[in-house]
Amino acid sequence: MSETPLLSVDNLDVTYGHGRRASTPVHNVSFEIGPGESVGLVGESGSGKSSVGRAILGLAQASAGRIMFDGNDITHASRRERQGISSELQVVFQDPRSSLNEAKRIRDILTEPLVASRRQTRAQARDRAAELLERVGLGAAAMDKLPGAFSGGQRQRIAIARALMSGPRLIICDEPVSALDLSVQAQIINLLRQEQRETGVAYLFVAHDLSVVRLMSERVLVMSRGYVVEQGQTQQVYADPQHPYTQRLLAAEPDPDPAIQRERRAAWAALASESKS
Numbered sequence: 001m002s003e004t005p006l007l008s009v010d011n012l013d014v015t016y017g018h019g020r021r022a023s024t025p026v027h028n029v030s031f032e033i034g035p036g037e038s039v040g041l042v043g044e045s046g047s048g049k050s051s052v053g054r055a056i057l058g059l060a061q062a063s064a065g066r067i068m069f070d071g072n073d074i075t076h077a078s079r080r081e082r083q084g085i086s087s088e089l090q091v092v093f094q095d096p097r098s099s100l101n102e103a104k105r106i107r108d109i110l111t112e113p114l115v116a117s118r119r120q121t122r123a124q125a126r127d128r129a130a131e132l133l134e135r136v137g138l139g140a141a142a143m144d145k146l147p148g149a150f151s152g153g154q155r156q157r158i159a160i161a162r163a164l165m166s167g168p169r170l171i172i173c174d175e176p177v178s179a180l181d182l183s184v185q186a187q188i189i190n191l192l193r194q195e196q197r198e199t200g201v202a203y204l205f206v207a208h209d210l211s212v213v214r215l216m217s218e219r220v221l222v223m224s225r226g227y228v229v230e231q232g233q234t235q236q237v238y239a240d241p242q243h244p245y246t247q248r249l250l251a252a253e254p255d256p257d258p259a260i261q262r263e264r265r266a267a268w269a270a271l272a273s274e275s276k277s
């Protein structure tokens with residue numbers, strides 16, 4: 001990679017717990033993400049994908065190795081240091097039920113971080129929130145409601161709008177669409193890609209669903225049992241259907257119901273041709 005990487009992960013181990021109860025489900029993981037790049041992280045359930053994302057966010061302990069973000073070592077960044085980069089490094093989690101504060105109106109959930117850190121005036125933040133709520137398909141009327149008024153899928157759209165608010169340089173997307181209906185998944189993928197084109201945001205896109213990663217990411221890393229066992233341009237990894245990792249991942253696709261698989265393939269094919277035109 002010729003450009004200075006936005007994110008660089010070197011020989012990362014992630015450990016949970018201490019002493020005899022310690023377990024290290026991530027070993028020796030290294031990769032880089034350049035500015036504006038989208039890198040997919042795939043692998044079977046339990047292979048360590050989320051733990052890598054959590055270590056980058058400081059939510060899991062990096063017990064070895066180094067994580068650099070925009071030239072700064074954030075491996076063991078303090079809470080205060082993390083706050084300093086929070087507008088640049090954002091996250092969208094899988095579970096939209098637990099990620100929004102139930103007591104706050106959507107307006108406040110979206111605007112407060114920016115207003116509190118004085119990055120935007122209240123009026124600017126409100127305009128941006130209204131615009132993003134339109135773009136994620138909810139409409140600005142959502143501003144005055146509480147999270148309880150929304151379905152799981154709608155809440156995830158709010159979480160995505162919140163991540164986009166500060167104009168971040170990197171978003172860790174941890175299975176961000178796997179809880180959504182297919183048609184909503186397509187809208188969200190389009191939204192994330194549109195945002196990438198317009199703002200140059202980079203993504204680390206963690207997913208089970210290979211078809212999502214294929215649409216989202218130029219480069220893909222394959223994890224197995226805590227190790228990165230394959231990485232390359234997405235097209236190369238997908239080009240060989242007989243590749244053992246491709247085979248293994250296809251076998252681990254979350255929903256083996258053929259009717260759902262057919263529906264999913266049709267939805268993704270439509271989305272892929274739409275985005276080419």
Ligand SMILES: Nc1ncnc2c1ncn2[C@@H]1O[C@H](COP(=O)(O)OP(=O)(O)OP(=O)(O)O)[C@@H](O)[C@H]1O
Pocket residue numbers: 016017023025043044045046047048049050051052208
């Ligand atoms: N907070 C935790 N404490 C202890 N062990 C954990 C914790 N979080 C994850 N693990 C363990 O780490 C291993 C890797 O989990 P991780 O969630 O990173 O995998 P994953 O590939 O993202 O899986 P999935 O796709 O099912 O979310 C698993 O064995 C899991 O049980």
